[in-house]
Amino acid sequence: MSGGAIDPEQLSRMAGMQMDPAMLSQMMQQFQGMFAGAQDGSISWDATKRQALHLANQDGLGVTDGQRTDLDQAFTLAGLWLSEATTLSPTAELPRAITRGQWVEQTLPVWQEVAEPVATSIADALTEALRSQAPEEMQDVVQSAGRLMRGVGGSLFATQLGQVVGKLSLEVVSGSDVGIPVMPAGTAVLLPQNFAELGAGLEIPDDQLALYIAARELASARLFRHAKWLRLHVLSQIGDYARGIRVDTDALEEMASRLDPTNPEELRQALESGALLPQQTEAQQRALARLENLLALVEGWIDVVTADATSRVPQLDRIAEAIRRRRAEGGPAEDALGALVGLRLRPRRMREAAAMWRAVGEAVGISARDSLWDYPDLMPTSEDIDDPAALIARLEAQARGEAPAADDLDDALAQLLREEADKSEDGPAGGSQDRDDDPDARPEGDQPV
Incomplete structure (x- = not known):
């Protein structure tokens, strides 16, 4: 090894390969060229964007004037109806129809944020697996090659993520379709190419389906615009x-022992299948439960508001049930995303959350219902989803101007304040005064003459 460069002969011996050093040197030069963007050990997400856009734009179709006109009309009517179903105000940005490629470009920052902890974990684990298997005399070679091999894992992961996002772009019909806020807050979009395929599969008139989908998208946009904290809360x-994900190092070490850098197909297949991600830890399960409750609250509210707004649509029940079933089942691309990052975004409690929002709205009105999104600490809890009665009682008491009933936290705070007040009454000021009034308590030199 010279000047930090990789010695092909040493690397050949370390890997146990019987290969001519000149041939190996040429192979490594080609290989380093493939991953030139990750030579500093960081993960280059350019491969994600290239792969995703390649899949999204493969048909070369855009949005036609007719499609844009039809969806603009659906958005306009749905917006009017939605204003009767919620007190949350319309968004400042006009809703619009976009292409699959535009959806990819606008959502990639969120997919990168979701996937980066897993990509980093896999890249680090791959480097450590190679280091642990190398004999002591080869550690200098491994150290030199470490950043390159880290780039291998990261670049492969980035490419696989691009595959998943590209395939998702062929399935989603709106900006909120995947269940998490992948579009900028307050943005409402529909993808006409995918919408046409959805309608053909459901055998529902396109104009009715467009009204329902547009209303759902606008409801989501209004919610995330109003509750400005909500998007960050979800992410x-x-x-x-995601930060709790740890790679199965045993499986990765076993794979690294036979990894061929020029044909990393086995690593790619392992990434696709999720084989490198072990079972969820208890901490992850708790984090997932919190996330599922939050997504259920969001989806449940959108479901109720959309149903109220589109109550004039003749086949509302069929459309709503078809969309709920589609959301619950997901699709191949969502399954692939789950395998890649270990997270399947299916709000299992959406029906229960929707029933809670329905009960709250009927009991106290839509204004009081929607005000629960004003601040994070007003949001319904998991217990409220299970039994909305206590939440409704609190809101009804608030409407009557009654002070809310004290809970355990209020009682603890009141007790703490009482104890602090008692301490202040018996504090240094009071003690000093008592001593001054008592001649016996004065130091000897302070006795009056």
Whole structure:
């Protein structure tokens, strides 16, 4: 090894390969060229974007004037109806129809944020697996090659993520379709190419389906625009889950022992299948439960508001049930995303959350219901989803101007304040005064003459 470069002969011996050093040197030069963007050990997401856009734009179709006109009309009517079903105000940005490629470009920052902890974990684990298997005399070679091999894992992961996002772009019909806020807050979009395929499969008139989908998308956009904290709240909880992911190092070490850098197909297949991600830890399960409750609250509210807004649509029940079933089942691309990052975004409690929002709205009105999104600490809890009665009682008491009933936290705070008040009454000021009034308590030199 010279000047930090990799010695092909040493690397050949370390890997146990019987290969001419000149041939290996040429192979390594080609290989380093393939991953030139990751030579500093960081993960280059350019491969994700290239792969995703390649799949999204493969048909070369855009949005026709007719499609744009039809969806603009659906958005306009759905917006009017939605204003009767919620007090949350319309978004400032006009809803629009976009292409699959535009969806990829606008959502990639979120997919990268979701996937980065897993990509980093896999890249680090691959480097450590190679280091642990190399004999002591070869550690200098491994150290030199470490960043390159880290780039292998990261670049392969980035490419696989691009495959998943590209395939998702062929399935989603709106910006909120995947269940998490992948579009900028307050943005409402529909993908006409995928919408046409959805309608053909459901055998529902296109105009009725367009009204329902447009209303759902606008409801989501209004919610995330109104509750400005909500988007960060969702993504933070996804981050809490993703940061807890640890790669199955035993499986990766076994794979690294026979990894051929020029044909990393086995590593690619392992990434696709999720074989490198072990069972969820208890901490991850708790994080996932919190995330599922939050997503259920979001989806349940959208479901109720959309149903109220589109109550004039003749086949509303059929459309709503078809969309719920589609969301619950997911698709091949969502399954692939789950295998890649270990997270399947299916809000299992959406029906229960929708029933809670329905009960709250009927009891106290839509204004009081929607005000629960004003601040994070007003949001319903998992217990409220199970039994909305206590939440409704609190809201009804608030409407009557009654002070809310004290809970355990209020009682603990009141007790703490009482103890602090008692301490202040018996504090240094009071003690000093008592001593001054008592001649016997004065030091000897302070006795009056």
